[in-house]
Amino acid sequence: MTPAxxxxxxxxxxxVQRTRARILTVARRVLAEVGPTALTYSLLAERAQVTRxxxxxxxxxxxxxxxDVMLESxxxxxxxxxxxxxxxxxxxxLHSLRQGLADTATASALMTLAAQADRDADADQALARIxxxxxxxxxxxxxxxxxxxxxxxxxxxIGPVMFRRFLDRQPLTDTYIDTVVTHWLTTxxxxxxxxx
Numbered sequence: 001m002t003p004a005x006x007x008x009x010x011x012x013x014x015x016v017q018r019t020r021a022r023i024l025t026v027a028r029r030v031l032a033e034v035g036p037t038a039l040t041y042s043l044l045a046e047r048a049q050v051t052r053x054x055x056x057x058x059x060x061x062x063x064x065x066x067x068d069v070m071l072e073s074x075x076x077x078x079x080x081x082x083x084x085x086x087x088x089x090x091x092x093x094l095h096s097l098r099q100g101l102a103d104t105a106t107a108s109a110l111m112t113l114a115a116q117a118d119r120d121a122d123a124d125q126a127l128a129r130i131x132x133x134x135x136x137x138x139x140x141x142x143x144x145x146x147x148x149x150x151x152x153x154x155x156x157x158i159g160p161v162m163f164r165r166f167l168d169r170q171p172l173t174d175t176y177i178d179t180v181v182t183h184w185l186t187t188x189x190x191x192x193x194x195x196x
Contacts, residue, residue, distance in 0.1 A: 009057055020058055020072075023048045027069050031105035036066070036112035063116070066109040067126035070100075071133055086145045086189065090181045093138055094161060098172040101165050111166065134158075147189065157184045 009016040026048040030039050041062065045052045059065035080092030100106050113130075116123035135154045142148065149157070160180050164170050 019050070019054070023050060023055065023058065024065075024069055024072055027065060028103075028105040031069065031108050032103075036108045061122040061126075063113060063120065063122035063126040066113055067129055069109045070106050070130055080141055082141045082144050084144045086142060086147050087181055087185060089141050089145065090157065090184065091177060093141060094157075094172075094177045094180065095174075097158070097161060098165075098177065101161075101172070107165075153184075153188050156188065157181075 009020075011017070011020075023044070027039065027044055030044060030047055034043070039062075041052045041055045044065075045055055048055075055065070059068065079096050080089060083089045083092075101110075110130075113123045113127050117127050118124075131151075131154075135149065135151060138154065138157075139148050157180065160183075161172060161177070164176065165172055170176075
């Protein structure tokens with residue numbers, strides 16, 4: 001039996017939810033401890049005290065598991081709430097992103113997927129899933145303001161933050177975030193008709 005042929009667990013089952021949350025918590029700890037290349041299903045199964053079959057049932061690919069490590073961090077503290085003021089929502093969102101990227105497990109998972117995406121379809125799909133999820137989440141936060149971002153506009157907001165964090169390796173200060181938000185609002189919202 002191949003990993004892809006395992007029956008997927010029912011996500012509505014509370015026992016499945018608890019198992020999944022526990023495994024992701026352990027995966028985050030192991031990622032921070034040993035790094036992404038050493039995080040194997042064998043090691044994760046041992047540390048989480050589950051079988052490898054259980055892991056494959058939840059995540060047929062390691063890339064899908066890494067995506068969920070990022071998307072289901074379980075730390076909702078500091079996540080912004082919807083609002084009518086786009087500057088406040090965008091600033092709070094980028095502060096939340098900064099907090100997430102400061103986490104070793106999250107940053108490791110993201111960089112591993114990015115490094116593999118050009119040659120690995122599973123990693124490419126996982127990155128697309130993460131981007132779509134975060135784009136949709138931001139649009140939900142912005143909904144009361146009447147602004148909805150296109151995929152390109154989302155990239156123009158997030159791109160400078162990701163570049164500074166992973167390539168420039170410079171701190172994401174409050175001043176830098178304010179500059180990014182101001183530039184985005186000035187070039188995107190103010191140049192667009194208000195019928196958005």
